[in-house]
Each structure stands twice: as C-alpha cells, then as structure tokens.
Amino acid sequence: MHSPEHCFTPFKANIDAFALPERFNFPFYYEPHPLCLLAAEELQQHLLTQADWQHNFGLDADQGEDSANAIGKMFGVLLVRSPEGEIGYLSAFSGKMADQNLLPGFVPPVFDMLTEGSFFLTEQVEINAITHRIEALTTDPTAVALKKALKAEKHARDEALKTHRSNMVEARKVRKALRENSAALSQEERHELKQRLSQESVIEKLQLRDLKLEWEARVNQLQTELDALTADVAPLKQERKDRSSALQKKLFAQYRFLNINGEEKDLGDIFADTTQGVPPAAAGECAAPKLLHYAFKWGFTPLSMAEFWWGISPKSEIRRHKNYYPACQGKCQPILTHMLSGMDVDENPLQHNPAEGKSIDIIYQDDDMAVVNKPAEFLSVPGKMVEDSVYLRMKQQFPDATGPLIVHRLDMSTSGLMVIAISKRANKSLQKQFIQRTVQKTYTALIDGVLTQDSGQINLPMRGDLDDRPRQLVCYEHGKPAETTYEVISRTDKHTKVRLYPKTGRTHQLRVHCAHSLGLNMPIIGDDLYGVKANRLHLHAETLELTHPITHEPMRFHVDAEF
Structure with a gap:
C-alpha cells in the first residue's frame, strides 16, 4: 500500500508569491491554476529525467522507439494541503503505464486488480481457459474442413437453384409464345397444346421442389456433422458471458470512492442512475478520481486540479502533447459528481x-x-x-x-x-x-x-x-x-x-x-x-x-x- 509520504510532492520552487485558489476548480471546464501549472511542469521534468521505469510515449523516434507501439498518457496533478499544513501536489496517470498500476511517486489505483493472487486475475485465468476451449473447438481441423465444405455446398445449392429458376423463366416465355401463336391450330390441337404446356409447368415446379429437397438434405448432413463437433461451443460461450458479467459486477463493487464527507460509493451505485445504467469500460481508472480518492483517504485537502496529455496522440482522438484537458464526461462525470459533493467548487461556466x-x-x-x-x-x-x-x-x-x-x-x-x-x-x-x-x-x-x-x-x-x-x-x-x-x-x-x-x-x-x-x-x-x-x-x-x-x-x- 502506498503511504501518503510516498505520493505527496513538495514544490521544488518557492511558491510564497502564489495565491492559493479560493475554490476547487470545476473539473469539466477550467483554466489551470498557476500552482497547478507549476506542479505539472515539475512532473513533466520528472517524466523526462526519471530512470525507474520505461514507457514508450512516442516522443523520441530518434532513439529507436517503435511509434506503432507508442502510447501517450493523460496525467493529473492535484494541488493539496497536507495534514501538516504543507502545500504540495499529488500526481497520477490514467489507466496503466509501463504495464503497471503502481509506480513510484504516483498515487495508486482505487482498486488494484493486478495485485498478485487477486480474485480478478484468478477468475480472468478461468475465463481465458474457456476462451481457449472455444478456440480449440472452432479451429479443429475437421471442424474447419466441414465449415469450408458447408460453405461450398451452400454456394453450389444456390447456384443450382438459380440456374433451374432461370431455365423455368425461359421455358415460361416459350410456352407463352406458343399459346399466343396457337390461333391457327384446330380446337383439339389447342386443347392438347394447353394440356402439354400445363404439364410441363407442373413438372418444372416439381423438379424445383425435388432439387431443393436434395440440396437441403446434403447441406443438413454437413451441418449435423459440424454441430456434433461444435456442440459444446454455445454453452461454453454462455458460460463465458455469465462469468464475465459476474466478474465485472464484482469488480465494480471493489471500486469505492470517497468524498470529503467520508461518504463512500462504488461504481455500481454511482452509475445506477445514469442513462447507460452500468459503468463504461475503465471507469475509475482516470487520473482525476484516483487523485481525489487518495487525498480524501489520507487527509489531504484538495485545492485545485489539472490534467495534461503527454506523448503521441491516439489514432482516433485528438490529444496534443502538453495540452491541458478537462475530465471526461462519460466515465468521470458521475464519479466526480459524488466525489466533489460537499466541496466548495467553482460554478459550471457552461450554465x-x-x-x-x-x-x-x-x-x-x-x-x-x-x-x-x-x-x-x-x-x-x-x-x-x-x-x-x-x-x-x-x-x-x-x-x-x-x-x-x-x-x-x-x-x-x-x-x-x-x-x-x-x-x-x-x-x-x-x-x-x-x-x-x-x-x-x-x-x-x-x-x-x-x-x-x-x-x-x-x-x-x-x-x-x-x-x-x-x-x-x-x-x-x-x-x-x-x-x-x-x-x-x-x-x-x-x-x-x-x-x-x-x-x-x-x-x-x-x-x-x-x-x-x-x-x-x-x-x-x-x-x-x-x-x-x-x-x-x-x-x-x-x-x-x-x-x-x-x-x-x-x-x-x-x-x-x-x-
């Protein structure tokens, strides 16, 4: 467990000339406080000079970093007053960094699912084992060959039925033409012609029916053989789904967030009244809730906060190196609404x-x-x-x-x-x-x-x-x-x-x-x-x-x- 002295960072620079914030900043739309800017600059210098861990941020291509594997990160700084009255800051990163949840100087996650022997890792191993069994069944050479044969048989069936229907259309045209040109025939000849053409039409329809039955029998035979080989796949998939859902709910219950009044809520409770009803993926792993939870847990007084992006931008989003960003709406807004309850916070400027x-x-x-x-x-x-x-x-x-x-x-x-x-x-x-x-x-x-x-x-x-x-x-x-x-x-x-x-x-x-x-x-x-x-x-x-x-x-x- 991280102790408070390991995560609290006193300012290296003299801050006597800085005025402290009057209220905590509104986290979804803000201008960083000067002391937060100073804290961020000191953290950025630390990122450039530390040697305790390595992470590819995509900033140093000249040193051979693989840009395809580069991952930029959102960092947060929380300006705080320590229980002893000293002004400093806490630092956090969103998600994992250097494939770890815990790194020196950064606040820990609210719940560390990667702790050795944790229920999450144990149950994840069991779920992964089910996935491997599903993959083994679906990639079995015999099953793969049957799938290929079934696909080819269905294609051949469709082509055969298409050809027969096309021939029926052409034959129908011929019969229509014969009927239209039968005026010169005697009444008895026209009657015989009509009967013959009708019989041809019935025969063609019966041939189509028999062709369908023949092909369906061939397709069904292959499908039955394939189903026999993969009969366990559907129940295994259902088991995996059920166990994943149960694990997710169990995980949500472990993420319990404090506010300044000491009130605690888990992710399930926090998101129960939202439109989606359940927490989105990675909820609670962002820097902002990590920082506030740590501050409340260890008696630090939050004063202001800022988050900045460090490294290469994701392919889909627009994130620029060193730019400051507000907390996200989907994952953080419900959590921070609970966590900031009871605090003196700036008004929402969007109001x-x-x-x-x-x-x-x-x-x-x-x-x-x-x-x-x-x-x-x-x-x-x-x-x-x-x-x-x-x-x-x-x-x-x-x-x-x-x-x-x-x-x-x-x-x-x-x-x-x-x-x-x-x-x-x-x-x-x-x-x-x-x-x-x-x-x-x-x-x-x-x-x-x-x-x-x-x-x-x-x-x-x-x-x-x-x-x-x-x-x-x-x-x-x-x-x-x-x-x-x-x-x-x-x-x-x-x-x-x-x-x-x-x-x-x-x-x-x-x-x-x-x-x-x-x-x-x-x-x-x-x-x-x-x-x-x-x-x-x-x-x-x-x-x-x-x-x-x-x-x-x-x-x-x-x-x-x-x-």
Missing part, C-alpha cells in the same frame, strides 16, 4: 449564457426566409442549461413565422451565416437543398501553424465520442464519411489563414479535420476542445450560396470574418 449582451445581424430578409450573421459563442438552438439561442431570437423577431426557423446549425463557438426558414413552404425547399448538398458553404479559419501545401482535401470519417461528448473521434470502422477541401489564404510566421469547403456537415468536422494528425495537424486558434482556448474560436461561416426557396433565384451571401 452562463454566452449570448448575453450580443445581438444577431439580419443581412437579408423577405416573407419566406432570412439570412443572419451569428456571433461566436452563441447557441444555434437552446441547450440543456441555456435557452438563449438563434432560434429564440428569431422566434422573437418573427412571432408569426409558420416555418421551424432553424434549417441548419453552426457550432456555438463558430460565427457566421445561417439561413432561417420563416414560412412553412420555404422550409421544405431549404431542407431539400441541404439534404441534397446543393447549398454551398465556405468557412474561414485561422490555424495554429504554418501550412506548407497551398490546397488539398481531407477525408476522415467521424463519430461522436460516447465517453466524452461533445468531442468527436476519427473512426474508420463506425464513423460517417466526412470530406473537406481547403486552400491557403495567407500565412504568418506562426499561423495560417485557410478557406474551408465542407462537402459533408458532420459535428465539429472542420475543427477535427484541422486538428487531427491525419488532417492538417494544426488546430484552429481558440479551439478549447481540440486545441488551446483563446479569446474565441477562429472559425467563421463566411459564404452561403443557395437557391431562393420560392423564386428559385440563385443567392449568394458573404460576411468577412472578424479575424
């Missing part, structure tokens, strides 16, 4: 109305539609906590509107042009134009870095991050196609202004395509999700081209970006 004091410029208006210039940090539609939005303002502006007003959206942080459907008849046409992608949109963005190529195209499929909404992931397996064309407008020694043409309209598409390592690898200035926060997100919907929904007149609108 404040970012549109307060801002107005929307209407740059075009008629009886059926309007085009507006949405300011940055202004919701398109009402959110969970803030109602003020383009929709609300337009509802107030056009109280007699029969259309739904909102036809498309811009991210809250993105400024620029939006078309508004005032009439019901306009809405149908505008919706159709967006669905058919005939609406042309051009964006201007200022990105963090100097882009060498003058133009190009980005194709990165995207989906939502289920564990950390509203963040988006690049995902080739489950993502939807997302395509963006870009061209450089101008360059400085640090930044590049680009024009972006999205062919698709995925959530955060332009932000992800700019920031991701397989895209431009340069986040948009001010992107607090995929880059670094600034005075605003430097992304603006500059041009909008569409057809008037009633007159069908081509229309083009343009508003220059403020940056």
Whole structure:
C-alpha cells in the first residue's frame, strides 16, 4: 500500500508569491491554476529525467522507439494541503503505464486488480481457459474442413437453384409464345397444346421442389456433422458471458470512492442512475478520481486540479502533447459528481449564457426566409442549461413565422451565416437543398501553424465520442464519411489563414479535420476542445450560396470574418 509520504510532492520552487485558489476548480471546464501549472511542469521534468521505469510515449523516434507501439498518457496533478499544513501536489496517470498500476511517486489505483493472487486475475485465468476451449473447438481441423465444405455446398445449392429458376423463366416465355401463336391450330390441337404446356409447368415446379429437397438434405448432413463437433461451443460461450458479467459486477463493487464527507460509493451505485445504467469500460481508472480518492483517504485537502496529455496522440482522438484537458464526461462525470459533493467548487461556466449582451445581424430578409450573421459563442438552438439561442431570437423577431426557423446549425463557438426558414413552404425547399448538398458553404479559419501545401482535401470519417461528448473521434470502422477541401489564404510566421469547403456537415468536422494528425495537424486558434482556448474560436461561416426557396433565384451571401 502506498503511504501518503510516498505520493505527496513538495514544490521544488518557492511558491510564497502564489495565491492559493479560493475554490476547487470545476473539473469539466477550467483554466489551470498557476500552482497547478507549476506542479505539472515539475512532473513533466520528472517524466523526462526519471530512470525507474520505461514507457514508450512516442516522443523520441530518434532513439529507436517503435511509434506503432507508442502510447501517450493523460496525467493529473492535484494541488493539496497536507495534514501538516504543507502545500504540495499529488500526481497520477490514467489507466496503466509501463504495464503497471503502481509506480513510484504516483498515487495508486482505487482498486488494484493486478495485485498478485487477486480474485480478478484468478477468475480472468478461468475465463481465458474457456476462451481457449472455444478456440480449440472452432479451429479443429475437421471442424474447419466441414465449415469450408458447408460453405461450398451452400454456394453450389444456390447456384443450382438459380440456374433451374432461370431455365423455368425461359421455358415460361416459350410456352407463352406458343399459346399466343396457337390461333391457327384446330380446337383439339389447342386443347392438347394447353394440356402439354400445363404439364410441363407442373413438372418444372416439381423438379424445383425435388432439387431443393436434395440440396437441403446434403447441406443438413454437413451441418449435423459440424454441430456434433461444435456442440459444446454455445454453452461454453454462455458460460463465458455469465462469468464475465459476474466478474465485472464484482469488480465494480471493489471500486469505492470517497468524498470529503467520508461518504463512500462504488461504481455500481454511482452509475445506477445514469442513462447507460452500468459503468463504461475503465471507469475509475482516470487520473482525476484516483487523485481525489487518495487525498480524501489520507487527509489531504484538495485545492485545485489539472490534467495534461503527454506523448503521441491516439489514432482516433485528438490529444496534443502538453495540452491541458478537462475530465471526461462519460466515465468521470458521475464519479466526480459524488466525489466533489460537499466541496466548495467553482460554478459550471457552461450554465452562463454566452449570448448575453450580443445581438444577431439580419443581412437579408423577405416573407419566406432570412439570412443572419451569428456571433461566436452563441447557441444555434437552446441547450440543456441555456435557452438563449438563434432560434429564440428569431422566434422573437418573427412571432408569426409558420416555418421551424432553424434549417441548419453552426457550432456555438463558430460565427457566421445561417439561413432561417420563416414560412412553412420555404422550409421544405431549404431542407431539400441541404439534404441534397446543393447549398454551398465556405468557412474561414485561422490555424495554429504554418501550412506548407497551398490546397488539398481531407477525408476522415467521424463519430461522436460516447465517453466524452461533445468531442468527436476519427473512426474508420463506425464513423460517417466526412470530406473537406481547403486552400491557403495567407500565412504568418506562426499561423495560417485557410478557406474551408465542407462537402459533408458532420459535428465539429472542420475543427477535427484541422486538428487531427491525419488532417492538417494544426488546430484552429481558440479551439478549447481540440486545441488551446483563446479569446474565441477562429472559425467563421463566411459564404452561403443557395437557391431562393420560392423564386428559385440563385443567392449568394458573404460576411468577412472578424479575424
């Protein structure tokens, strides 16, 4: 067991000039406190110089590190007051590092499932043994040969039935032609012809029936032989499923999290009232809950916290080396809600109305539609906590509107042009134009870095991050196609202004395509999700081209970006 003195780190630098935080920071949206920044810098220096363990973060390719096996990590620092009154910090990493849960100087996991002799490892070995038995049964040479033969037999059956049905169709055509040309025959000859053709039709149907029965017998024989060899697979799979589920529940019960009042809740209780009802994979292994639990357990007073990424970015997510990130929503939000109960915490800034004091410029208006210039940090539609939005303002502006007003959206942080459907008849046409992608949109963005190529195209499929909404992931397996064309407008020694043409309209598409390592690898200035926060997100919907929904007149609108 880690004792408190092994994990508490006094500051190396003199901190007398620093003011302590008045309240604990809201962990899902924050600016790191100066002392947390100092703690993070000291921890980063330790990561660069320590020699107790080795982990491939993907930062040192020149020394022969294998980039394919590199794994970046999220680290956390928790500014604390020790039971003796000394100010210092605790450090943690998310998940495992260097294939270990326990490393010198870092707080331990809330529950160490990798402890030698633990129930988890013992039962995992038994579950793995069931998996090996399943694999042995399904990869048995005789079973493999039968599977191959069964597949070939089914294919041959399908081809034989297809050929017979095709011959029946051709024969039916011939019979139809004979009937149509039978006018010159005598009545008796026509009667004989009709009987013969009918008999041929019946024979063909009986032949099809017999062919089906013959092939089904052959297929069923092979299937029976295969089933006899693999009869134990289904019950083994069910046993594995049941034992895995029981082990998971047992594991959840071991992860018990304290709060400042000494109240303890396990993962099962914490996630019972959430939408998913059960904890997601790796819940409780993030740095933030580890740090707070350790502090409460050993009598440290949490003052502020910050988390940063160290190393190469994952392939799907956008994480930049040394950047600071909030706690995740899916895994950490329910846990931290319990753990921060009873503490004096900063208010959630997302509850404040970012549109307060801002107005929307209407740059075009008629009886059926309007085009507006949405300011940055202004919701398109009402959110969970803030109602003020383009929709609300337009509802107030056009109280007699029969259309739904909102036809498309811009991210809250993105400024620029939006078309508004005032009439019901306009809405149908505008919706159709967006669905058919005939609406042309051009964006201007200022990105963090100097882009060498003058133009190009980005194709990165995207989906939502289920564990950390509203963040988006690049995902080739489950993502939807997302395509963006870009061209450089101008360059400085640090930044590049680009024009972006999205062919698709995925959530955060332009932000992800700019920031991701397989895209431009340069986040948009001010992107607090995929880059670094600034005075605003430097992304603006500059041009909008569409057809008037009633007159069908081509229309083009343009508003220059403020940056």
